[in-house]
Amino acid sequence: MPRKRNAHRSPDMPTLADVARLAGVSEITASRVVRAQGPIADSTRARVLTAIAELGYIPNRAAGTLASAGSTLMSVLLPSLSNIVFPDVLRGIHTALTETAFQPVIGVTDYDPLIEERILVSFLAWQPAAVIVAGLHHTPTARRHLEHGRFRVAELMDIDGEPVDIAVGMSHRQAGYETGKHLVQRGYRRFGYARHNVTTDDRASARYEGLCSALQEAGLSLVAEHCYPDASSTKAGRDALAILLAAHPDLDVVVFPNDDMAMGGIFHCMYAGIAVKEKLGIFGFNGLDIGQAMPMPLSTILSKRFLIGKTAAEKLLESRERPAEKTIINTGFDIIEGATA
Amino acid sequence: MPRKRNAHRSPDMPTLADVARLAGVSEITASRVVRAQGPIADSTRARVLTAIAELGYIPNRAAGTLASAGSTLMSVLLPSLSNIVFPDVLRGIHTALTETAFQPVIGVTDYDPLIEERILVSFLAWQPAAVIVAGLHHTPTARRHLEHGRFRVAELMDIDGEPVDIAVGMSHRQAGYETGKHLVQRGYRRFGYARHNVTTDDRASARYEGLCSALQEAGLSLVAEHCYPDASSTKAGRDALAILLAAHPDLDVVVFPNDDMAMGGIFHCMYAGIAVKEKLGIFGFNGLDIGQAMPMPLSTILSKRFLIGKTAAEKLLESRERPAEKTIINTGFDIIEGATA
């Protein structure tokens, strides 16, 4: 005696077969209606749609994926969510995916390539249509998977390197360089730099290098730097600036790896009665709203996070097949003059 | 002649069958090794593991889900990612899920119950093991799905209501109430309130009501309120306060629906030369780091976003079956005295 169908699952989840039976058509016809694919007579479509509504049918994507060897998932691997930059990128991705059948699946790597690799593999188990990762630097294994998979790949934020498929972002090296040039031009000479401890944030490192090379071209170099022994935060910036100034009271400008820390720097100046800009220039990176809402808007660089996410997702949707040649999209950046440097 | 296996897919993706063949065992044995389930001889396990490594085998979760009627996905539906609150919740969820087989799938509802319903349905198509949503208020359809599905459900942030399965959060009504009591006790009498335009942010509304009822108990009421016609932001807070004060220069305290806007209020005071606290109290909500890093730390309420996310995910993992009785977990909140009220 054959075991009962659906023996080990809930009996009340209607399947395509139920829909087909109720509508008096074959499964494949019902399937075509669900997917809005292939020629269907209007009357047939109507009957199937009615049956779907009546049963409250929800298609089983696992079955669909298995049968068609391709899912509607887009894997998104981001270094962090605490840093508002990445939620912004995500919003961009979401915006591009609204009204499409695709759904993002998010993973957080904590800036650790090994974690990235681990999450990537677990995501690939879902046969994603596309994978979005941050940066161009991955473990060899991860890179191999990205190169050989049957899915599109977008590498975000950074364009200083060779992408697997598509890269969307800006040159962080250039941003650092332009920061240096801009500040030198404004008369600053004694530079300080306050970093934080995320050693694998390649973008911050690239900006740092760009800054140094701009200084070098001007016959200058960093007078002092301090590495805050913890993750980036406003408090980190505040404390780091206090320490920097204690050792080097003669600095005339301090560059921060991001706006959060730069805000902390400004808070220290407020606290210590230091005239920002006249006595000490403060420069950030990202162009967050909060910095621009201050009485003296933060001098910084506007990175286009939302645009990066949106552009990447849109590009990925253009074709399921990986094109022969790689694409690099430079979303650029803007210097925000502000009032703090 | 039978069609070639894998006719319509890439030929080079190894399957369990390949692993089993290479290891000289049956598919089910290989499957047991992959899932670390059931008794397996060490030597067998080793052979299978070797085969897996050699082939670079990645299990197909779509097939696994289909065969076992249950996925390892956890659907997470959040109102927004711009509001740092929700990334914090997500981090908590991620933390609880690390080292488990579960993966979060994120959707963003924009505070719109209809969008929530739409995304929920599309997520249910993946047979998630659990669903996390924000708040206790959903469309009737969404609520029906949540109630009748074969998955666990956690409703986050808010506990003022009847959950489907688990609720984790705090009473926002009470938070508003305590805010009012606290400020009255500190001598404030002429209250202003600066809201923003997200009408469906039930939590903010609940806090507003709690505040009003505390004032009423003290024989007071809001002197003025202003609704900023745009989404919440620091700039919104700054502008809203300017408008409020222009019409009501005699306010002695202004409550904001969140810290971002409260920071804007402080920036307006700095700009306009208003002595914060002595001349005008400023009170926020959330307890963001940046507010506490200011020279005068923001007076606010600490909501425990990370804890909410972490607790919810942990609870959901405790059992796959929905228990008979509903659970409500109150993570509470702390009043941060700060220096701005």
Add this chain to the structure above:
DNA sequence: CTGTTAGCGCATTCAC
């Protein structure tokens, strides 16, 4: 501890 059998729910292929 290991294997055999029988599907999970859907989409592809080809025929009509």
Add this chain to the structure above:
DNA sequence: GTGAATGCGCTAACAG
């Protein structure tokens, strides 16, 4: 425009 047959890759249920 519609349908029948077939199998995607994996796992539940039992038997040994």
